Amino acid sequence: MNVLTIAVFELRSRVSLISTWVYWLLYAALGGIWMAAAGGAIEHASLTVGSEKLAINAPYPLAVAITILGFVGVIIIAALMGRSVQQDFEYGTFHFLYTAPIRKRDYFLGRFLGAFVTLTLIFTGIAIGLEAGMHLPGVEAARLGPFALQSILRPYLFNVLPNTLWLGAVFFVIAALTRAMAPVYIGSVLVLIGYLLAGDLLNDMENKTIAALIDPMGTTALDALTRYWSVAEKNTQQIPLRGLLLWNRLLWVSFGFIVTAVGYRAFRMDYGVGRAALGGRRARRRALIAAANEAPAPEADGRLSDAGAAGAMDRSAGAYLRALPGTVWLYLRETIRSPRFYTVVAGGAVFIVGSARDVSSIYGTTTWPVTYQVLQVTAGFFALFILVITAIHAGELVWRERDARMDEIVDSTPVPTWLGFFAKLLTLFAIQGLLLGVVMICSIGIQLWQGYTHLEIGHYLFELYALQWPRYWLLAALALTIHVLLNQKYLAHFVVVVFFLVSLRLPDFGLEDRLYRFGSVPEVMYSDMNGYGHFLPAARWFELYWSAATVLLLVLANLLWVRGRETGLGARMTGLRRRFGPGAAGVAAVAAAVLIGSGAWIFYNTHVLNPFLSRFDREELQARYEKRYKALEYAPQPKITAVDLHADLFPHQHRARLSGTLTLLNRSGAPITDLYVMMPRSTEVRGLDFGIPATLVDFDRELSWRHYRLSAPMQPGTTSVCHFDVGYAMKGFTNDGAERVVVDNGTFLNGAIGPETSFVPSFGYLEDAELTSDRERRKFGLAPKERAHDLDDPVWRRIGFSRDADWIDYRATVSTVAGQLPLTSGYLERQWSENGRQYVSYRMDSKMADIYPLQSARYRVRRDRWGEGDRAVAIEIDYQPGHEFDLDRMIAGVKDSLGYFTQNYAPYQHHILRIIEFPRYDQFAESFPNTVPFSEAIGFVAKVDDHDPKDIDYPYFVTAHEVAHQWWGHQITPASVQGGDFLTESLAEYSALMVLKHRYGDAKMRRFLRYELDRYLLGRSAEGKKEQPLFRADGPTYLHYQKGSLALYAMQDAIGEATLNRALADFVADWRMKGPPYPTSRALLAKIMAVTPPQKQYLISDLFENIVLFDNRTTAATWRPAAGGGFEVDLTVSAKKSRADGLGAETEVPMDEDVDVGVFDAKDNPLLLRKMRIHSGLQSLRLVVGAQPAKAGIDPLNKLIDRNPDDNTKEVSRQ
Amino acid sequence: MRLKIRGLSKRYPNGVQALEQVSLDLSPGMFGLLGPNGAGKSTLMRTLATLQEADSGSATLDDIDILREPARVREVLGYLPQDFGIYPKVSALDLLDHLARLKGLADTRGRREVVERLLQRTNLYDVRKQKLGSFSGGMRQRFGIAQALLGHPKLIIVDEPTAGLDPEERVRFHNLLADIGEEVVVILSTHIVSDVADLCSSFAVIHHGRVLLTGEPAALIDSVRGRIWRKIVTKEEFAGMKGRLPLISTRLQAGRTLVRAYAEAVPEPGFEAVEPDLEDVYFSTIAGHFAVARAAAA
Secondary structure, three states, X not given: OOHHHHHXXXXXXXXXXXHHHHHHHHHHHHHHHHHHHHHOOOOOOOOOOOOOOOOOOOHHHHHHHHXXXXXXXXXXXXXXXXXXXXXXXXXXXXXXXXXXXXXXXXXXXXXXXXXXXXXXXXXXXXXXXXXXXXXXXXXXXXXXXXXXXHHHXXXXXXXXXXXXXXXXXXXXXXXXXXXXXXHHHHHHHHHHHHHHHHHHHHOOXXXXXXXXXXXXXXXXXXXXXXXXXXXXHHHHOOOOOOHHHHHHHHHHHHHHHHXXXXXXXXXXXXXXXXXXXXXXXXXXXXXXXXXXXXXXXXXXXXXXXXXXXXXXXXXXXXXXXXXXXXXXXXXXXXXXXXHHHHHHHHHHHHHHHHXXXXXXXXXXXXXXXXXXXXXXXXXXXXXXXXXXXXXXXXXXXXXXXXXXXXXXXXXXXXXXXXXXXXXXXXXXXXXXXXXXHHHHHHHHHHHHHOOOOOOOHHHHHHHXXXXXXXXXXXXXXXXXXXXXXXXXXXXXXXXXXHHHHHHHHHHHHOOOXXXXXXXXXXXXXXXXOOXXXXXXXXXXXXXXXXXXXXXHHHHHHHHOOOOOOOOOHHHHHHHHHHHOOHHHHHHHHHHXXXXXXXXXXXXXXXXXXXXXXXXXXXXXXXXXXXXHHHHHOOOOOOEEEEEEEEEEEEOOOOEEEEEXXXXXXXXXXXXXXXXXXXXXXOOEEEEEEOOOOEEEEEXXXXXXXEEEEEEEEEOOOOEEEEEEEEEEXXXXXXXXXXXXXXXXXXXXXXXXXXXXXXXXXXXXXXXXXXXXXXXXXXXXXXXOOOOOXXXXXXXXXXXXXXXXXXXXXXXXXXXXXXXXXXXOOOEXXXXXXXXXXXXXXXXXXXXXXXXXXXXXXXXXXXXXXEOOHHHOEEEEEEEOOXXXXXXXHHHHHHHXXXXXXXXXXXXXXXXXXXXXXXXXXXXXXXXXXXXXXXXHHHOOOEOOOOXXXXXXXXXXXXXXXXXXXXXXXXXXOOOOOOOHHHHHHHXXXXXXXXXXXXXXXXXXXXXXXXXXXXXXXXXXXXXXXXXXXXXXOOOOHHHHHHHHHHHHHHHHHHHOHHHHHHHHHHHHHHHOOOXXXXXXXXXXXXXXXXXXOHHXXXXXXXXXXXXEEEOOEEEEEEEEEOOOOOEEEEEEEEEOEEEEOOOOOEXXXXXXXXXXXEEEOOOOOXXXXXXXXXXXXXXXXXXXXXXXXXXXXXXXXXXXXXXXXXXXXXXXXXX | OOEEEEEEEEEOOXXXXXXXXXXXXXXXXXXXXXXXXXXXXXHHHHHXXXXXXXXXEEEEEOOEEOOOXXXXXXXXXXXXXXOOOOOOOOEHHHHHHHHHXXXXXXXXXXXXXXXXXXXXXXXXXXXXXXXXXXXXXXXXXXXXXXXXXXXXXXXXXXXXXXXXXXXXXXXXHHHHXXXXXXXXXXXXXXXXXXXXXXXXXXXXXXXXXXXXXXXXXXXXXXXXXXOEEEEEXXXXXHHHHOOOOOEEEEEEEOOEEEEEEEOOOOOOOOOEEOOOOHHHHHHHHHOXXXXXXXXXXX
């Protein structure tokens, strides 16, 4: 027998197994469904890989699909490779094979090859499924690109096949040496850990290389390789096997070879040394046993059968129930005594601790390990781990008796089937409980390690054991059921894992209702401010519902439990009727009643009390809104000139009542007879009048559109007073849990973000409510649309923050429960208690934008002051007690900002500045007039290490950014056209950068800007419409934040900070609190142009008016002693400058400009850094420095936008 | 306590007719079920042990319908399967205790007593704390009989218990079986004739799923007396006889072949009459020569 004979035999026996084809079919189905969802064949699905501008069959999306689907295949590789050698031991066939004239090489390679070819065959299912999916009816032709076989084949070459090869080899060797399957599964769990860890590391781009290399699956390397690919490249460029991807593949395939070589040497075709070897203890035991065997049987009275007679037999259910704990303990002991369990747990624990070093980082700076943050990382990381272990142990437990060939003995005892079944279920629960304990211990360890001693054991216990554990129970029960139903251990493992993964992604396929997503429970988010809030009951209802469903499943599984030799599902189904006794019927009836009852209650809450709106439904509403009312977009409407608000918040009842007056002014130049009023759908309108009698002619409840006709027209230039009295009350809960509008502690009604969160009436058609994605628009027959109005649109130049108002007078009285402090924009005029409620009255002393927050919580207040006399500004931070960590940094941020901005731009328009914390349900900070609501998650728990040169003080930075908005946003309110975000966000980011630079120095800037460069390049690579040049910034954050800070930083670097600030001050002077018309980016660029020397004016075009990218690199760097002392450095650099279109297609443009050239010593200190004239192409440079050079190159500080920033510098070698 | 089997049939999905119209009547005492490998013995045993379903027919143990009331059967059943494993890392004491629990010995003290008594009687007491993985084949079988006796069963099924045991162990095991009380129905399935000869008061021969013969060993031996002949032949002579003479068994003896035949009169010159034993009955039956005897015994 040679290698081939054995391989072919293995292959043939595999191919004749039905499970091989079930794997294949599952894969083909997954591939087909993936494409159907991505291609639009499933109407409600919304699956986008990378960007909706990518063809679904383009190289990149296909590579992602194939690698992700291939990843799940690890379980199949483990099963097939492991089994191909382990089964010879399980069935004892090794006795024949190992004594046959088969050479080790032939056996080893033959079996491996057979399994490898089978696996390859199974994995072709992915490609065939994907390809077939593209041709399904309903797949939108517009989403398909040209067919290229390579796009499908390449991912196999760099991902699926290498992984099958090396992982297969490792699993094969493990099975060959240990002669068991369990260690193989441990191997697959370790691979999973490696993959997770790599993904986690990649979040910080500084770890890119290590992350790309350690991922055993190569997925992270693919991510790293294509990280900065533009949309155009992802659409057309095949994934090349080079760079980190190549290294990763080489690394792991070689690892596979080494393991194989070592394993091959160690492998013996024999009975097994371990079995024959007798250690001292074992030898003694053998001797004892032999002696016992030889001893004559003791004389005994009576018949042998009478020896088995027991006085008391009790076979009642109660007696067996009492046997349950012992049985569970028997099973559990077996698991936790096995070394493999410890291996897995220890591996998991090590990786938890390793990955949680940086508990949560922003710009590479960590936060304090507060309990919820640590849990988010540790429990989040461990979740997949617990799932896999649950799946594997479910299989082990279901097969426990059969694997030990004890099944016939146990099955023929009078024990009720439910005892073993129930005990196995509880054992699974216990294993999960143990793993959660590991999470808790690791988390506490991390906290102590980082010097955080505020241990909240109660919080841990509640989160892990009262919230997470029950959800894992559902999965345990499901895994057990799948194993019982399929009765095919290895196939069932795969099905369980696929089920887990698919159920996570169901919403992408349009299946959102939790009533039919198994085990789906709304998220309960913990916040230090609000605890678990009022979110638990909804979650508990869903848990009850799914528990009842699970009990039904368990009853079914128990009835279909394999007892005896009748293993076919058909035979078991027949037997089901007989087994279905009153006990099962009773349990099933109760469970069904609970299922129906809780389901009805949930349905009543999520579909009747609250409208159930899937993503598709919401899109449909948006489309309908546009189709129905777009024609009225420019119908004249009055402007709000003053708001007098009375707001009563009822935090514990989760309701609010807002009433007051809006002063309306007809500034349209035409009489107004029709008013179109928008309020959120949940608003209950108690009273609404406009000062002029009006009738409601149309009320479109679904779209929340009200059309009033005035009895007499509102004449141009006249004012009128609108009285409103509206309420909001939470009604039950929705599919996503209880609404977060009014919460027990930390309510934040945000009056700025469109109609869903502001209850104050708004007038006219709201363009923001339209669908933005061109793909979705196409689905509903709408034409594509730009993200913003054209820069020069004359109508929209006259609109600032909103259509409703230009500048307003603002006053408000807000009340809340006693013990909480209500807050809004303006100045506190009066504060009092009445009827056990806390009241405040605020008034703004100057005109302001029409946005204001309403907040209420139990705050502690930190106060400070900045400046002297008239210009003095009171600083106030309202925060959650316990969150004192970063208050000093925030205060410093406010002071430094006020200093820099008043000196360089213009005076601050208010004399108080308030930072107000809100719960982490949202993670942002936002500037309102003299008030900055600030999420607890993005600065209040930051742990900045001032001694770490890498740490960025982001509480300080974010504060500076928000304070800057008091200028860029509140003094300069831009027109609602392209480039508006440039004037607000980019300028705020620049201003904060300057403040940061003055405090922390230029070196910190470099690190910061590297992050900004990374995120800019990453952002544009997922562009869904087209990238605009900065001065037309139209919404994407990568543009106005990241590119904005890079461009403005480069501008001040080129012309000087003071010069640029002079232009900004000039701009503010022209436009301060002006509008309509409002300023646009053209006005700013003109000011910058005015201060820029002619030879640098090209920068305005490069940085702001075009998308310019560089590809600069140093190709050679040598040094030799200079004639006059010092070191002469010779550099060969290549430079290239391109302009990109909206999707990233580049055209080279000639380059001839000043670029930084630098030489650094071994400690990375610059020996020389100066601007030199650089042109396109290769060029040689000669520099002389005074000390030993170590590294040199072009644009070393990455000031230019370059997709390969790492090759700019090079080690300098001796010539 | 009577076990009645009537017209039991079972055909496997792959077409093998494992049981065909099997009918038997068993009263207390040890009943041997003799047949070659693959005769359907284990299928019958498993069916009686509630682990398998039959296509047709019935089986009752007194008033218990074995096929329809598995739970009631299990309460009075002790089963030692043909090919069973044990958890290698669990001690004999622990496993027997666990199984006792499953059999319904709920009371801890009483159970402990029963378990220890059985271990003593099966001569495993000294090694009760040893891991089962270190047991020899005979010890495992003895453990098997110990667990089968838990709870004082009325019906004990012992499937091929002596296969693979060395002669000494077989003797020990026979002694154990012989010690089981007479008020219990014990079914011993085996392909070794001497097991039946040594232990059973009555037995049946089963072949190709059908019962060919039932009766008491002594009576059946009597009924073939005078019809069993033997001769020592060479290989060539043997080749000439095969198919021509009613041979029932052959055996090598010092390099030559000893053949036995079943016939009313001397089948050929050179054959001599011999005193029959149970093996002759068995082989005559399997070979199809003793078919009439079935009616005679019934």
